[in-house]
Amino acid sequence: MLSIDQLTKTYTAGDTALREVTFRVPQGQVVGLIGPSGAGKSTLIRCINRLVEPSSGAIRLGETDLVSLGSRELRQARRRIGMIFQEYALVERLTVMENVLSGRLGYVPFWRSFTRRFPGRDIENAYRLLDRVGLLEHADKRADALSGGQRQRVGIARALAQEPELLLVDEPTASLDPKTSRQIMRLITEICAERQLPAIVNIHDVPLAQQFVDRLIGLRAGRMVVDDAPERLDEAM
């Protein structure tokens, strides 16, 4: 469970990007984060993985207070947070399998053909994940040989390989066509339900969010102005 209490972020320039944002994401729930540009969506995601320092408030993942961690504990805590990106952030010259295994490691090794250095159970787990995202037969292809939708599937498998307790998903479909976008959103929400993973998905496409997420949180000028079941958004607006 992710729990955010009274989270406020004021940038040094003086912009208050988040104002006392408070909500919890229980296991298995996928929250769609919506709102106009400048509303604070990226700031919220970045506060959770501490790429941005919160000004005040608390962020807890399970028992861990993410705000108070020193750099060493922060590295460990980040291993518990799976990230999925708009532009996939794959290593293009590596194979699909190698990209997934880099998620398990938490970094990309520089030596060649590193797959064989992994214990068998990591490899088996990576194959299981590739099967789940529909890429089993592409395991040995280079990432740059794949379509956008396939790359995002690799991104999902890589995030899962680190066995995260939380998924942070930043505009996962912004570079994809509508049909592929629906497939990717369906895959993310199904996997979160299967694994009882909480997730926050920063998503610009509100109708797409409404179709797949469990709950919508709307930000405007750093304040939470919507927190509701997706089908009730029209009444709330």
Ligand code: ADP
């Ligand atoms: P941008 O300025 O980033 O282009 P928009 O203002 O076009 O964003 O908003 C994108 C979508 O999000 C629109 O469909 C809009 O209705 C919806 N939206 C904007 N603000 C909120 C909010 N505070 N809560 C819920 N939905 C919102």
Ligand code: ADP
């Ligand atoms: P969104 O992701 O919803 O578009 P952001 O979190 O990027 O919103 O931005 C929220 C507010 O914080 C905006 O007013 C933006 O100008 C400001 N902001 C974002 N990043 C910075 C930064 N690094 N320094 C100063 N102000 C920032």
